[in-house]
Amino acid sequence: MFADAFRWWYNLLPLTLEQVHATINYYLHNKEKVTAYLVNWLENTNRRWEEQNRNPSPAIQRLRSIVAERQVAPV
DSSP, rough: HHHHHHHHHHHSSSOOOHHHHHHHHHHHHHHHHHEEEEEEHHHHHHHHHHHHSSSEEEEHHHHHHHHHHHSSOOO
């Protein structure tokens, strides 16, 4: 079972050893740029997540009400 899951994951991202080395090399030579990019990405993701939670779409509001109803009176 684990081997099948690993094979699926391995085929999902078929990177060559050269690509892995290039990625590590880029990171080692550009730590500040990579860190700044990741910090910016994380801050933007968190900001958008909070905005979505403050202003949920009608579909999310409906799903939340269904969940609340089921918690009060289980089906």
